[in-house]
Amino acid sequence: MSSQHPRLLTGTATGRDSLLARYSRDMHRDMQQAALHRKTETAGETALMEVEVATKAKSDFIARMSHELRTPLNAIMGFAHILSHTHKADQRTQEYTGYIKEAAEHLLDTVNRMLDLSKIQAGSLVLARDSFHVEEIVPSAIQAVEEQARQRGIEIVTELAGDLGPIEGDAARIKQMLVNLLSNAVKFSHEGGLVRIGADMESEQLALSVADNGIGMTPSQVQAAVSPFGHGYAVSRRGHEGIGLGLAFCAAVIHLHRGRLDIRSTPGEGTVVTAHLPTKLTAHHGKQPPE
Numbered sequence: 001m002s003s004q005h006p007r008l009l010t011g012t013a014t015g016r017d018s019l020l021a022r023y024s025r026d027m028h029r030d031m032q033q034a035a036l037h038r039k040t041e042t043a044g045e046t047a048l049m050e051v052e053v054a055t056k057a058k059s060d061f062i063a064r065m066s067h068e069l070r071t072p073l074n075a076i077m078g079f080a081h082i083l084s085h086t087h088k089a090d091q092r093t094q095e096y097t098g099y100i101k102e103a104a105e106h107l108l109d110t111v112n113r114m115l116d117l118s119k120i121q122a123g124s125l126v127l128a129r130d131s132f133h134v135e136e137i138v139p140s141a142i143q144a145v146e147e148q149a150r151q152r153g154i155e156i157v158t159e160l161a162g163d164l165g166p167i168e169g170d171a172a173r174i175k176q177m178l179v180n181l182l183s184n185a186v187k188f189s190h191e192g193g194l195v196r197i198g199a200d201m202e203s204e205q206l207a208l209s210v211a212d213n214g215i216g217m218t219p220s221q222v223q224a225a226v227s228p229f230g231h232g233y234a235v236s237r238r239g240h241e242g243i244g245l246g247l248a249f250c251a252a253v254i255h256l257h258r259g260r261l262d263i264r265s266t267p268g269e270g271t272v273v274t275a276h277l278p279t280k281l282t283a284h285h286g287k288q289p290p291e
């Protein structure tokens with residue numbers, strides 16, 4: 001073609017030639033764009049693969065590390081228990097072994113939460129399919145934060161609707177989610193504050209909420225709070241213990257149940273976190289990582 005239309009290549013002269021020249025230029029440009037697109041696509045695919053490999057490596061590392069930590073932690077807890085129950089254990093020994101057990105339990109809990117979150121992110125956590133009533137998990141969730149609340153004079157009240165039916169889902173993980181929300185509500189409340197646990201049916205979903213009248217968050221702090229290790233106030237909240245896994249875990253658990261986590265917060269006024277949960281699980285629940 002080029003030998004028949006030499007001027008086409010130089011792009012000069014007649015209208016017909018210039019039309020062909022334009023056509024050729026357009027084609028060349030399209031081919032360049034397609035090549036660039038392919039390059040970008042390949043780069044995108046490579047980046048995605050790298051993220052997948054990194055997520056898998058992180059998840060494997062956390063799984064191995066969790067196992068390494070859990071074995072000695074169980075031994076520490078077990079021997080602390082034995083020590084506190086020997087007939088020679090005086091009051092001071094019992095007090096100290098109590099501290100050892102408490103610290104080991106706290107570490108074990110952190111390790112388990114990291115493991116759970118990493119499994120969810122890797123898409124390998126499958127939910128248990130329990131049928132339960134929300135009233136069954138609330139008392140033990142409160143028990144987990146009761147001492148913390150009592151020490152700071154914070155009252156916890158429950159406002160559960162009377163006609164709540166059974167829920168299908170992972171009872172242990174939903175309870176853990178509630179413990180996380182309660183722990184935050186207590187931790188970020190002022191002394192003498194009030195924490196409310198509410199449960200109601202809204203559009204055929206369970207709306208399980210935890211409200212506090214504590215320090216609250218700005219919209220950007222709320223956004224940061226749900227990402228793993230996200231601290232709403234990285235600086236001014238340094239005094240509060242925690243590594244920032246609680247809300248990320250809650251969001252991930254709710255996501256696996258195909259529900260929705262809603263956070264409403266006003267600085268200086270308080271926070272309401274509501275978990276909207278479908279009452280039934282579908283077959284593929286628990287197999288997808290959060291987006």
Ligand SMILES: Nc1ncnc2c1ncn2[C@@H]1O[C@H](COP(=O)(O)OP(=O)(O)OP(=O)(O)O)[C@@H](O)[C@H]1O
Binds near residue numbers: 180226230
């Ligand atoms: N009820 C609340 N009121 C005010 N701020 C909150 C509340 N809940 C969470 N936040 C903010 O969101 C951040 C993230 O919460 P998250 O529960 O994920 O982590 P954490 O409580 O700091 O640590 P962890 O839960 O792992 O012990 C908190 O550090 C805090 O800044």
Ligand SMILES: [Mg+2]
Binds near residue numbers: 183246
């Ligand atoms: Mg927390």
